[in-house]
Amino acid sequence: MTDRFEVHEHDVLIIGAGGAGLRAAIEALAQGASVGVVCKSLLGKAHTVMAEGGIAAAMANVDTADDWRTHFRDTMNGGKFLNNWRMAHLHAQEAPERVRELEQWGALFDRTADGQILQRAFGGHSFKRLCHVGDRTGLEMIRTLQDRGVSLGFNVYMECAITRLLKDGDRVCGAFGYWREHGRFVIFKAKSVVIATGGIGKAWPITSNSWEYTGDGMSLAYNAGAELLDMEFVQFHPTGMVWPPGVQGLLVTEAVRGEGGILRNKLGERFMEKYDPKRMELSTRDVVARSIYTEVREGRGTEHGGAFLDISHKPAEYVKRKLPSMYHQFKELADVDITAGPMEVGPTCHYMMGGIRVEAETGAATLPGLYAAGEAAAGLHGANRLGGNSLSDLLVFGRRAGLAAAQFAKQNANITLDQSQINAAEREMLEPFERTGDEGPYEIHRDLQETMQALVGIFRVESDLKDALAKLESLKARAERARVDGSRMFNPGWHLAKDLRSMLLISEAVARSALVRKESRGAHSRIDFPEYDAQWGKQNNLIKRDGEKMQLRQEPVKEMPDDLKQILAESK
């Protein structure tokens, strides 16, 4: 019945080849599963390569007083206690072992004087905790995982995009997609599926994210009937480049502040003294981003609407050794020598704390056979993620999702593909070529980005959010008429028409969740509700598909066991 299409069968299908997807693949292979990894780009290009500062793990190599309890407490504090505490618990406990494993697979971290893995300070972490390689930690991690996966013999389907999950009754049984090279369709029949597709940064124009960050995995899961969690929490990284316009949004690693960088406004004031006198520049990202934004809004910003970030008080050689990418990035793209003077920085859309709702131990989504890990999944980071906790998240929960998906595949082997779903998925992809509308996907994407930047940004207010939802409706209507030109061969316009559907859907989930959360917490700041709300502090937002409608409900945060409560109560 599927004769028309190329079909690949695997026990476990992994969508996404960043840190979480690759770590999941390695674990599923170790369980003896047949594993397929599908990715929109070439292997090794996933956005994990952009991670700069490091992997947070309480290894206590530099600050010997550190331990998992402190890491757990820092993570919960940073997430304003909305985190899934069980995930924060597992994450803090398992991160050190996951880092050691990378080293055993060939990764080379910077070293302490006594030959151990060196760790650096980062915002919101009580101790020097981030294992790093200069400012290119993500590259080291992805290359190590890639080499490990290749040596174990995984199947990678590169430049292949998944457009729909396929279901057998309630359970997920594979996916439908297309090869970017020639545009032909492909079916993956799989006993379990792990989503590791990252976030949704491309719905905003000023972002540190790559083109791949279009909310695909969250949208696939939602359309298949899985629940999304806490979608209002979008992290704006405090320091992106603001000048020149061509590089606006490009990430300036938090490691600049970790290594001693100082923030000043145009008057030369070290303004973090006002907002967080204790932690200063190493406050959490939500606080620093809001502080810079406020300085600019109140007229104390730099010429190009940012703040100054200065590391030039450190010896030039030290800066070049610890922050080589930053040195070259500013030198080559902005004509600024960061060893001699300050950088201009401002907030940039960076990370999605919300995502697919998963079970802490297994990464299981709310549909049988479906798993998620990394940025696509939600829970670990609560209302705000600490820097460095993302790479460790990928490793800890990538491994757990791969393990559970392989076990599920063993125990639930019988699956049947449904021709009608395949036909519908094919139809959906071909239809844009037949349209005769007068605009293409690029215009609509630009308008979506403008809407999200203006109305669903760092500071939010009810009228803006309502306005955003109305605008999203009209953008959706336009997207349904958007025409695609050219052939099916490596056609970015066609691809964007697909990605646009995901972006519009997930943007709506963000705006709806942001509208109902009538409080300010972590990355979600409401001008009309500037304080914490005790009731909202105890509940998560959940989104699920109800026919063609988006259903939103609240669920109480689970009660934490006493031993963990005790850890939170302890002072540092």
Add this chain to the structure above:
Amino acid sequence: MAEAVLRVFRGDNTSGSSQDFTVPLVPGMVVLDALHHIQGHHAPDLAVRWNCKAGKCGSCSAEVNGRPKLTCKTRMDALPTDQPITVNPLKSFPVIKDLVTDVSWNYQVNKKIPAFQAKANTDWKMYQKDIDRVQEFRKCIECFLCQDVCHVLRDHDKKQEFAGPRFFVRVAGLEMHPLDAVSRTALLKNEMGIGYCNITKCCTEVCPEDIHITDNAIIPLKERVVDDFYDPILGIVRKIKKMVSSD
């Protein structure tokens, strides 16, 4: 507003020609921004590979005015705009469409290289001075510009016999890892064809990560091959050393 003309290759592996596009210039603009402008306003199906737009993923390689470049790091204001700026796909690999080439051969070569394998009973202590040189090799972002410019691949198409600079860099990173227990010199000599390299240093010149590919990776590897295969005494010494350290 100032403008520039980009002369971009459009076509596939059977036929193609260059097409001119006019783009407005903005401060700090890079060639990749110009290509995105063309996609968004003139040619929505223009095929371009890119990811991070920050020089960290190595996806957006192309030949700009005949030079192999990352388009995300090539500033428009560094190029003469009184004549069209040519943008062509990497010459050493077959074109798929427009600026996108088939680089799958690289992934096949990579599979031949035995992965890192730790010496037995290691305590995982390593010192910065011992890993500095290996970290240089691990900066590689796999943009394949070195593969594109290497004349053994570009002009002589020795893809069956020669692995190319990228993979000598990878092997150097493994061979010089202080805790690695595997020898890859036979692979270098036989399957990877390191002897074909006559150290013209073209690869080093185009590396966007400033890896000293020829001096720090290829020449030391050539020396190891010589020691193991053409200098029997040194070869035996090295073998004994590996045996002792992996006990």
